[in-house]
Amino acid sequence: MSTGNTVVARNMRFLREQRGLSLAELARQAGLAKQTxxxxxxxxxxxxVETLFAVAAALGVPVTRLVAEREQVMTVRRGRDASWQERSGYEVRSLDHVYGSGVIENYVLRIRGEGHSQPHPVGTLEHLYVISGRVRVGPEDSPVELSAGDFVRFPGDRPHLxxxxxxxxxxxxxxxxxxVQPGTGGVHGGVRRENGVATED
Structure with a gap:
């Protein structure tokens, strides 16, 4: 059984190295002494508690990510417990985030109109599978029409719909x-309006 200090030590090292930060740089961003x-x-x-909150803020994570045991490999999300968030022309349900050298995000979208997304970080790819209905998705200058059972992969670092x-x-x-930059959240985590049309940050 891990002690509290061991858990914090392991989580802090994992999150720091994941973000490519040296101990000195993390200390600088947290406003703490490197020795501490x-x-x-x-x-x-x-x-x-103040130290933990300062480190968590510098890493861009909730303080619980420092003090809790990391999750096991298998994660189950039950449909009956689903939480949906409103977007422009659709609702989004976040399924999972997997952290590593980058990030893998899983979403289910319920689309009831047309939604537009701003470009995500360079190199982002979106892999989309149609569960039901018919959709037009992809880069705004070259979208494709898909039906249930169809799949498409397209660059997410261009404006898309x-x-x-x-x-x-x-x-x-x-x-x-x-x-991803610490603290930015998921690529579908924000939304703003331009000319009356909601777009994701």
């Missing part, structure tokens, strides 16, 4: 982002 963080990462320190051609359509999207 060195002890925390070695598991020999006894970090205060999701449109239903048949009332409500449901699609599953896997988004692969080479690297």
């Amino acid at each position: 963080l060195s002890k925390v990462e070695l598991g020999t320190g006894n970090p205060t 999701y449109a239903s051609l048949d009332g409500e359509s449901v699609v599953h999207i896997v988004v692969s982002v080479p690297r």
